[in-house]
Amino acid sequence: MAPYLKEGNAILEKYETLKAPQAGPRKYQIIYRNLITFGYGHVAALYGLYLCFTSAKWATILLGYMLFIVSELGITAGAHRLWAHKTYKAKLPLEILLMVFNSIAFQNTAVTWVKDHRAHHKYSDTDADPHNATRGLFYSHIGWLLVKKHPEVIKRGKQIDYSDICNNPVLRFQKKYAVPFIGTMCFVLPTVVPMYFWGESLRNAWHVNLLRYALSLHATFLVNSAAHYWGTKPYDKNLVASQNVSVSLLTSGEGYHNYHHAFPWDYRAAELGNNFVNLTTKFIDFFAWIGWAYDLKTVPKDLVISRMKRTGDGTSLWGWGEKYDGKRMKR
Template sequence: MVYISRMEKLLFIITRRKMPPQGAEQESFVLYETDAKDDQDAIKHMTPQAEKRVWKIVWRNVAIFTYLHIGFLYGAYLFLTNVMWTTRLFWLVLYVCSGLGITAGAHRLWAHKSYKAKLPLRILLTFFNTLAFQDAVVDWARDHRMHHKYSETDADPHNATRGFFFSHVGWLLVRKHPQIKAKGHTIDMSDLRNDPVLRFQKKYYLYLMPLICFIMPTVVPTLWGESLWNAYFVCAVFRYVAVLNGTWLVNSAAHLWGSKPYDRHINPVEIKAVSVAAIGEGFHNYHHTFPWDYKAAELGNYSFNITKLFIDTMAAIGWAYDLKTVSTDVVEKRVKRTGDGSHHVWGWGDKNIPEEDKEVTNVINPEKDE
């Protein structure tokens, strides 16, 4: 693939600049969730409480998100009542592509390195990620690695122990906790900063983002006769804010309400409704237990995990490879050791579990004896 090699060299030359020193932690993208023991100290460690702080509000961000959500409501009204069916179809395509830029790109590929991608796929996912406008991949992945390494502490950018609103959107409306800056140097981002595609995105982000996220979705629908007004509020604003909130639900709802079949000691939960909104990211208790699995779910059912379908398709054409997953044996042992009993196979409702196994699980899950 001489052409691809030359493309990578060209991107390297365009984006070349002095790299900052590597962080203290190496290969931090592995990010194993702490393996809790069955003692009070470990449980206390796994359920930290956030420091109660007075929010230092960033009013500019409040104004921007207020405008965007008013536009979201108006765009939703137009979507339901006043736009062409082709515009609705284009909205859906944009929603899925934007979501994949976060889920298959920034999250599973770059934040966790759960699979590898060849240059064409990396360029495509970078385009999708810019369409989603949730910051450049390097910045998004840095925050996400912080979220896993310091989950539910003050060094977690969207610490869910500070409540639903904070973990959903409030963290973007206030000044960051000092611990985020203090612990930031422990996250090694050199693997992403050395990627010429991501450097290109980061260098030209302020030019690429408005063009790809707002201008393109507004102009394209006019090709089939849609008005600029409708296209802007439906395909740009409504679509953008819908994807934002779908992503935010992973930070908020998926850390608060649901079952914990894999690890009952951590806050992340399983919630299918979020998986629908975030195209496969709602199986969050599994993901925080096994963050290196490219499926971000045990089963990877395509109806709830469009991202897995996309990655599998890319693997079939040779653009994705080295997909990492977890063996059934490892999952079973973890469920029986730290799960809350809600697993569909090895949980408390399974009549096929031998009585001797239930006795062992009772020791691990003493609260189920009540």
């Protein structure tokens, strides 16, 4: 067996060997601090949306859009594909860049994000999954951040190996200086830059940035919620995770979720690889071209087709209704 297949199978085995209980005592103990901060953030974001149509300058709105894109890449290319799944390797300059992008996104530190995500894959859609989709759409989208963790999440989380992330000097820096560094990258600079360079008001700069932040959060949350509720399952019909092209459009290519859960070590996170809705793959490919990213892992086509035949639901790669008969697509 080829070395990359052995490595891929080893990674898959790591995710699939242990399954936590599917059901157990479920107490919704609200974390009021999170409820208040999320509540304020969303009200402020709605006000920011209003300001975009009334008084905010176009440069401020454009900056918000640019920060939305780079923050998404900090999650998709950084926390997800590089650090959580180790689907490729990055040289120090790219790691630092992605850490900065990840800090602009502010979805906790990358260390915590990776731990939660590895738990999500190992115990997917069970009570040990931090955002267990079987507990409802709202819970898997944002509710899991508003209540205390299920006992199984805490118990099984202790078995997650993320020592490689804890030993990463770039991510150790982010974690050690999380409050000043992430706070500056996510909130201070995006507010100060419009005020200093083109005379935006504090009110507009602050609220438009909070709109950007809220939108980037919800884009990521859609992978946990919508991509576990709607879509097709061409690779493994037994998984809750589904193919959802709409989610891919909003998350720079993260919505091919049935494929991703079937083959979590593929750096493309999609069977279509480098396509027009997979900006993250294009980003990684660019840095591979200049030599900052390397050892990109992919899944051989024959292995993909074999998995489709063995466990898929018969739908196509795109999930638009075509049927797959093992040789060709049939409408």
